[in-house]
Amino acid sequence: MSGYAPSEAARRSGFSLDTLRYYEKIGLLADVERTAGGQRVFTDDDLGWLVLFRCLRDTGMPIAQMRRYAELAREGEHTADERRELLHHHAVRVEEQMRLLQRQYDHLREKIRFYERLPEPVAEAEQATATG
Amino acid sequence: MSGYAPSEAARRSGFSLDTLRYYEKIGLLADVERTAGGQRVFTDDDLGWLVLFRCLRDTGMPIAQMRRYAELAREGEHTADERRELLHHHAVRVEEQMRLLQRQYDHLREKIRFYERLPEPVAEAEQATATG
DNA sequence: CTCCAACCTGGAGCGCGCTCCAGGTCAAGC
DNA sequence: GCTTGACCTGGAGCGCGCTCCAGGTTGGAG
Numbered sequence: 659m660s661g662y663a664p665s666e667a668a669r670r671s672g673f674s675l676d677t678l679r680y681y682e683k684i685g686l687l688a689d690v691e692r693t694a695g696g697q698r699v700f701t702d703d704d705l706g707w708l709v710l711f712r713c714l715r716d717t718g719m720p721i722a723q724m725r726r727y728a729e730l731a732r733e734g735e736h737t738a739d740e741r742r743e744l745l746h747h748h749a750v751r752v753e754e755q756m757r758l759l760q761r762q763y764d765h766l767r768e769k770i771r772f773y774e775r776l777p778e779p780v781a782e783a784e785q786a787t788a789t790g
Numbered sequence: 791m792s793g794y795a796p797s798e799a800a801r802r803s804g805f806s807l808d809t810l811r812y813y814e815k816i817g818l819l820a821d822v823e824r825t826a827g828g829q830r831v832f833t834d835d836d837l838g839w840l841v842l843f844r845c846l847r848d849t850g851m852p853i854a855q856m857r858r859y860a861e862l863a864r865e866g867e868h869t870a871d872e873r874r875e876l877l878h879h880h881a882v883r884v885e886e887q888m889r890l891l892q893r894q895y896d897h898l899r900e901k902i903r904f905y906e907r908l909p910e911p912v913a914e915a916e917q918a919t920a921t922g
Numbered sequence: 923c924t925c926c927a928a929c930c931t932g933g934a935g936c937g938c939g940c941t942c943c944a945g946g947t948c949a950a951g952c
Numbered sequence: 953g954c955t956t957g958a959c960c961t962g963g964a965g966c967g968c969g970c971t972c973c974a975g976g977t978t979g980g981a982g
Contacts, residue, residue, distance in 0.1 A: 664929070675929085676971055695978045697929055710901070716894040721969070742905035749902060752895050759891065762848040763884050769842070770881060773874035796959070807959085808941055815962095827948050829959055853939070 660702045661691075667700035671708035678708075686711065686725050688732060717752045792834045799832035803840035810840075818843065818857050820864060849884045 668675050678698075681687040687707060691699045707728070714724050727744055730737040800807050810830075813819040819839060823831045839860070846856050859876055862869040 674971080677969085679930090680970065693978085695929090696931095697978065713894045713897045713901075715969095716890055717898060738905060742902060745898060745902050745905065749895070749898050752891070752898065756888070756891055756895065758848055759884070759888055762845045763881070763888065765845045766849060766877060766881050766884065769845075770874060770877050773870060773877065806941080809939085811960090812940065825948085827959090828961095829948065847939095 662700040662705065664698050664700070667698075667705065667708070670705055672712060673708060681708075681711065684721070684725065686721065686728055688728070714748070717748070718755060719748055723748070794832040794837070796830050796832070799830075799837065799840070802837055804844060805840060813840075813843065816853070816857065818853065818860055820860070846880070849880070850887060851880055855880070 662670065664675050664678060667673075668678060671678070673681070678687070678700075682690055682698075687704060690704060691701065693699060711724055714727075715721075723744070727741055730741050730744070794802065796807055796810060799805075800810060803810070805813070810819070810832075814822055814830075819836060822836060823833065825831060843856055846859075847853075855876070859873060862873050862876070
């Protein structure tokens with residue numbers, strides 16, 4: 659229920675074993691519990707953090723910022739405002755990222771349409787060059 | 791009209807001078823014209839390529855693949871099919887990327903809503919942990 | 923009790939995409 | 953003609969986020 663071997667935590671989180679160890683080493687993941695012999699035992703809470711890190715990483719947050727967030731959370735409830743702001747600020751940048759991605763995707767589609775010679779007339783400067 | 795100094799090409803393309811030189815060095819940008827003294831003169835065509843590279847890079851295409859595309863284009867018209875396929879394949883990956891980004895953005899928004907304590911009840915496992 | 927796969931550590935190395943540097947050249951304005 | 957800022961080259965270095973390695977330990981199955 660709550661106590662996963664490293665390989666199981668890796669499987670569930672989608673991070674590699676090395677990445678899990680790395681995240682702990684740099685202080686992103688708080689010190690993970692150990693068996694008497696020193697082997698890691700990941701809790702559901704750890705897994706919850708990993709899900710969050712996956713979310714933040716997939717949306718392009720740098721590790722330094724994730725660590726900042728994690729440290730704030732460890733400091734206690736009084737950092738909630740700062741954490742919310744950090745996430746909000748990140749969300750704004752993700753929105754920009756999404757707009758840019760959509761815009762460039764549209765360009766890409768147009769380029770592909772050019773190759774497929776669909777009847778829609780395209781008169782953009784870019785298409786007029788020999789870049790195709 | 792058609793003949794830009796390096797600084798002007800950088801300004802128009804949004805790439806740094808170093809990046810422009812780098813792109814030429816690795817064979818991404820074809821050999822750029824020079825003045826008698828050896829200084830680069832970028833053409834409108836070069837600028838068109840840079841716009842394309844910007845598009846592909848912003849959508850996450852690795853440089854090796856961009857170079858492949860550029861080389862195909864230099865080989866001539868008979869590579870058009872392969873180029874179209876390359877772009878199409880990339881577009882598919884961009885679509886996946888957009889879906890993932892949207893999904894993780896939604897998670898992020900939910901997390902932020904949790905911080906703002908809006909009345910909507912959230913019962914996700916992730917929220918139930920101490921990751922907040 | 924033995925075996926062996928999974929795990930441990932510290933630290934080096936890597937792949938990507940630039941970015942910076944030293945030391946020298948070019949060219950437009952005065 | 954001189955100055956000065958933009959430009960040139962080859963090559964080293966960097967920041968990020970892992971990834972791999974050697975050499976040793978642990979612990980569950982048989």
